[in-house]
Amino acid sequence: MTHVVVVGSGIAGLTAALHALDSGCRVTVVTKDALDHANTRYAQGGIAGVMFADDRVEDHVRDTLTAGAGLCDERAVRVLVEEGPARIRELVSLGVAFDRAADGEFVKGLEAAHSYPRILHAGGDATGAVIEHALVARLRSAAVTVHEHAFLVDLVVDGGRVRGVDLLVGDAPGHPGTRETITADAVVLATGGAGELYAHTTNPPVATGDGIAAALRAGAAVADLEFMQFHPTVLAAGDAFLVSEAVRGEGAVLRDETGRRFALDAHPDGELAPRDVVARAIAATMERQDGRPVLLDATTLATDGFLARRFPTIDAAVRARGLDWTREPIPVTPAAHYLMGGVVTDLSGRTTVPGLYAVGEVARTGVHGANRLASNSLLEGAVFGARAGAAIAADAGSALWPVPAGAPGRPASAPCASDEPAFTRAALQDLLWEEAGVVRDRAGLERAAAVLAAWRATPRDPRTETSLEDENLLIVGAHLVAAALARTTSVGAHLRRDAAAWEGAA
Incomplete structure (x- = not known):
């Protein structure tokens, strides 16, 4: 029986694990923290998909390609959009209760750069948490071995093929853990991104680029790492907290410190322009304001308790910081949010190293190009996680490894600085x-x-x-x-x- 180790426990990793199990594999899931402490649980905005009769696959494809600024792989985008609805229905079958209107239809949500309100939400602004809860529950009821608090030290490579993982298990802060090696026929990296590279980020502290670094040490190709998406609106009061794009989708606007609405100067769609456009419009305005944050004005949405009802998680975070967004605009700033590049893969998650797969934010599937379309990330995790999980058993029995085309995996050398600060x-x-x-x-x-x-x-x-x-x-x-x-x-x-x-x- 093919043994696969999945490293990571967000939507991509758990979907890959469940589909590998369905394909007859023996599955071990390794996660750095608790099983449900993945980036997925923090996703507020929702999941995009062609789930309504008056929406079209071609429109979602076009929106994704446009947001990606000409650098998306159209084949990957079509896989994402065409297979997305089936993966969303699969989530529903696993118990994900997406928000529905009184008539039983899914509630439609609009986010930046979408030409149609195709975003589904669960729990208002708790979509990722609801999805994570359902996937974890399904995994715990399945015949899957789980290792929590197990840090990926490195991939085990033998004869040019990945053969397992080297772990540090049960590490306490400042103290060494126990080293353990798990052998496997295949390894799936689902370790997320690298938001901890930046002083301001929406990512949890576990997002330290572990999977990308391990893949590079194993000789895997990476690409598009220059494309870090900065979410435009993160609270600039207290610890960083993302204010979902859906707030702007409902009608909130951005203002400078004089009260002027400035986003329309950068793009006709204003606050609903692609994220890169909005983020740099905010950065430019902050530069003119000597670095002070801009303001997100949602006061027009305060009627009949709408903000607390539609965005309960955000409302609680805003109020915990002593702010009342029903009465006054709140300070926001861009922050590192999503790494669109990563380990180069084909359409089934295969990397350039035999036996190694990558799914989710750690992977560079070609879906996002130079700028991720809002709410495509959860969809990408579900679609390509399922594809990787389904491919592993067949690949293990084949002598061939269809290596994807990719970029070189090593950066150009750089001179050492003579006046660098001490590392922290x-x-x-x-x-x-x-x-x-x-x-x-x-x-x-x-x-x-x-x-x-x-x-x-x-x-x-x-x-x-x-x-x-x-x-x-x-x-x-x-x-x-x-x-x-x-x-x-x-x-x-x-x-x-x-x-x-x-x-x-x-």
Whole structure:
């Protein structure tokens, strides 16, 4: 029986695990934290899909391609959109109760850059949490072995093929855990992104790029790491907390500190323009305001308790910070949100290394191009997680490995800096935020590359999870910066101040 290890427990990993189980595989799920503590649980906006009679597959495809700024793989986009409805119906069969109107039909939600209100939500703004709960419940009732609090140290590679995982199990902060190796016929990386590279992020602390770093050490190709999507609206009061795009979809608007609505200056769709457009419009406005946040005005939506009813999670977070968004606008700022690049895969999650698959945010499927369309990420996890899970058993019995076309897996070398600051996680996050954030230029990226090279040349204690995370962040950060240097033009989420008109200069 084919044994597959899935590393990660969000929608992509759990879907891959369940479909591999259905295909006759023996499945082990390894997760860094508790089983239900994945990025998926934080997804507020919803899941996009052609679920209504008056919507069209071609329209969802077009919206996705447009948002991706010409860099999407259309084959992958068509797989996503055409197979998406079946995966959504599968979630419903697993107990996901998407919000419904009085007539029993799904409630339609509109988000930025969609031409049709095709977003489904569950629990108002708790879609990811509801999906995660249902998938975890199904997994726990299945014949799947689960290892929680198990950190991926590295992939086991033998004879050019991935043969298992090397783990650090039960690590307590500042203390070494126990090393353990699990052998397998295949490994699926579903480890999420690398939001911890940045000083401001919507990601949980576990998003430290572990899967991408392990894949690089195994020789896998990566691509598009320069395309980090910055969510435009994250609370700029207290700890970072995402204010869903759906709030703007319902009619909230962005204002500068004088009260002027500025988003329409950047795009005819204003607050509902693609995320990269809105994020850089906010960044430009903040630059003119000496770095002070902009304001999200939802006061027109405050009638009859609508905000608390439609967005209960956000409402609670806003009020916990002493703000009343029914009466006054709230301060927001962009923050690192979703990494659109990652480990290069084909349409079934296969990477360039035999035996290794990648699904979800860790993967570069080609769906997102230079800018992810809102609410396509949960759909991507479900669609490509299912495809990878279904492919593993067949691949294990074949002598052939259809390697996807991909980019080289190594960044350009960079000179060591002579005046770099001492390494800390906070120093790394500040460096990437300043030099490889919403707006970049060659000088800043070269400085970041030099500092990262110097930090990487300094040995770190390999025994603790924190030090291993730091090493992974440095590896992924170096590749991100090298990719941003290599792409000298501006496109999508990658804005080079030195290569294109910059709104901040207007």
